[in-house]
Each structure stands twice: as structure tokens, then as C-alpha cells.
Amino acid sequence: xxxxxxxxxxxxxxxxxxxxxxxxxxxxxxxxxxxxxxxxxxxxxxxxxxxxxxxxxxxxxxxxx
Numbered sequence: 001x002x003x004x005x006x007x008x009x010x011x012x013x014x015x016x017x018x019x020x021x022x023x024x025x026x027x028x029x030x031x032x033x034x035x036x037x038x039x040x041x042x043x044x045x046x047x048x049x050x051x052x053x054x055x056x057x058x059x060x061x062x063x064x065x
Contacts, residue, residue, distance in 0.1 A: 008039060010036075011036070017030070
């Protein structure tokens with residue numbers, strides 16, 4: 001699990017590997033991610049955009065917006 005907190009907003013990400021959709025012989029790996037965003041501060045906040053940077057075991061970076 002990954003966790004980050006900024007100014008009272010916590011983000012937790014739980015990755016899940018799906019072997020039934022993966023093909024290791026072709027270096028194809030399938031993951032899904034559960035993302036939880038929680039406001040623990042006193043101010044009202046609004047999520048207006050999302051940007052995820054995913055780094056695999058080889059160091060390859062995938063950006064999802």
C-alpha cells in the first residue's frame with residue numbers, strides 16, 4: 001500500500017495483481033488499483049483533477065491523468 005498526506009488530505013493506494021489477466025511469457029502484467037482519498041482537515045476541499053505516476057519493477061514510468 002502507498003500513502004501520502006498533504007494539508008489534511010490523505011491518499012491511500014492499494015495495488016492488486018491479477019494473474020488471470022497476465023501473461024508473464026510476454027512480459028504482460030495486469031494490475032488494478034483501489035484509491036481512497038480522505039479529508040482529515042478542517043477545510044472543505046474539492047478534487048478537480050487526478051494524476052497517477054506508476055513505476056514498474058524495471059523503472060518504467062506510466063503517467064495516467
